[in-house]
Amino acid sequence: MTYPILGTGAVASIGADPDEIFDSLCAGRSGLAPLRAFDRSRFNAQQLFEIDDRQTDGVDEPGRAGRLLVEAVRQAVLDAGLSEDLAEIPVLVGTGLRELRSLELWWRDGIPFDADGLHFEDVLKRRFGAVDTHTFAGACSASLYALALVWDMLELGEAETVVVAGCDVVTESMFGQADRVQFDPPSSVRPFDKDRQGTILGEGAAAIVLSRSVPPDRPVRGWLRSVAVNCDAHHQTAPDAAGVESAILLAQEQAGVTPAEIDLVMLHGTGTPLNDRTEAAVTARVFDGHGPALTGIKSLTGHTSGSAGLLSLIMALRCLDQGVVPPVAGLVDPLPEGAGLRLVAGESLLAPLGLAQVNSFGFGGVNAVAIVGGAA
Amino acid sequence: MTLAVTGIAVALPGAADARALLQPVRPGADPVDPAALIGKKGLRFKDRATQLGLALAQAALTDAGIWRDGEPTVPGDRLGTVVSSNLGNADTVCRAVETIAKESTGALSPMDTPNASSNIIASQTAIRYGLRGPNLTVCNGRTSGLDALRWAALMLRTGRADHMLVTGVEPDNEVTRRLVDGPVADGGAALVLSRHATTRAKALLGPVIRTARHVDTAEELTRRAPGGDLWLSADDQPVPGSARRIALTGWGELSGALGVVQCAGAVGWFAQGRSGPVYALAGSAGAVLFAPERAV
Structure with a gap:
């Protein structure tokens, strides 16, 4: 639901x-x-x-x-x-x-x-x-x-x-x-x-x-389509591509959406060599040519630990609501695994957006991925 | 959907199984030795709570028949875990801040880095036993153990997993003793909760609830499952006067382990042939467990 x-x-x-x-x-x-x-x-x-x-x-x-x-x-x-x-x-x-x-x-x-x-x-x-x-x-x-x-x-x-x-x-x-x-x-x-x-x-x-329902006369800020959770069961601090990929696929399956329907991915994007390499490679594989806009917030907020996933989700809702995707600050030359990905850099992207995927990964390989829709 | 407890493990000083919880505590019993239970391999640099959790996990998974000869017998992505621990990494955190104050971060051990994260027990358990399903750590005070059971049940009911390992564990050390102002139970219990009640069922899970006050919780439990034999509750106030009560306080503060140890106590009770409902009360959270015979 x-x-x-x-x-x-x-x-x-x-x-x-x-x-x-x-x-x-x-x-x-x-x-x-x-x-x-x-x-x-x-x-x-x-x-x-x-x-x-x-x-x-x-x-x-x-x-x-x-x-x-x-x-x-x-x-x-x-x-x-x-x-x-x-x-x-x-x-x-x-x-x-x-x-x-x-x-x-x-x-x-x-x-x-x-x-x-x-x-x-x-x-x-x-x-x-x-x-x-x-x-x-x-x-x-x-x-x-x-x-x-x-x-x-x-x-x-x-x-x-x-x-x-x-x-x-x-x-x-x-x-x-x-x-x-x-x-x-x-x-x-x-x-x-x-x-x-x-x-x-x-x-x-x-x-x-x-x-469970919208009270009469209340505005809606967005819609939660699915949240998938799993665990890499692989390494205490390093991410595992297989675990990350299966969490993303599970979230899309539970939401009943295909990669092509997703307009925006709010990346976990911590700026560590390992996370970003893994996340970029998995994103390229999952979306395989379908190019959602990709951004992340941590260059300006820092890694806000356990609150990061929900903060990203709220920012994703703003993007959907306003049709504006702020760039990944500090991104000049994308990493090789990100070649071909539509990473938003330099300035904000203006585009009508319907669906967003929000990535959140943690120490111990605990992955959570949500799919949200805009209020409209 | 009826959920069943299909595996159980207990590790407390002098109590190595569910029935032992119903006996008086043996004074002067030796601390649990995780290395003696599951071997030394992989325990180095792990904090005490994680070592105890790993030992409990292996015993409970084995008892449930989903861990055999060093590997899971069902697909790992259908196995999840919920760990309840309030005090687990408190000593790592306090030692680190003390070292930084006395010297600098240069004096810290890099091996402690993963232990600074409060989900260390759950993630290590997943890594060691290949549990690739949901992986949750509950740090919610005295209700944590029963809360963990509630979340495990919820995720089984929505189909996120087929089996959930629920572990409640706390370590005894200088930091935790000072934090709770008294002795801390050095150990805990683990159980496997499964979607399908099989012949392995050792107990069936009834309602798990929470209200504003423990007396209201107790009343609601008896309303939803009348005729119970036994209360597992540290507090006598909410328990009806004539009812039999076991406090499980003899090992020191069980904190986050309490609710899971209570469930293990219920399993021990049913193993003695008792068949009435058992009530567990931890703070304002409560649960009912039924004897496995109701499955058939």
């Missing part, structure tokens, strides 16, 4: 709501900045795509992931015309790093914290009175994975309306582990460029409201 998306909400380093984020993508505005609260003397890499929301500049604080989540959910609920009382509405949250930043501050600096603070039950209950809340830690595809469960709930009639969200702030442990193995940190994120040098983490939250 196909389910209406009734509302969207998002925050990222380049904007405080979906409109601002989309405008920044079109204008090429980047959220990359020097480390805002980590001790710069401890890291080789000196830049992240952080959200500038700390109360005191340079001083970190706990609970930021939950705060971003609440803001994205608030926006989505408002956009959907719902009240902020979510007592009867399930809220599913996909996250790569939960409140692990708060855990770090507890262990290192002694701020008050306990095990119940690791997930988002308490913040969602406090702010929205939500009862049926769920936190999934699924690396970088977490929020699209959560969306798959929402599709299942709607399909089986287990809920009438559901909120699904993703959120992440950067942890020192994840940034530090990446820093440890990245001797020459990239100065920017350049997905699908032959000279790309790796990814840089970012912060963000995204939320959408889905329902």
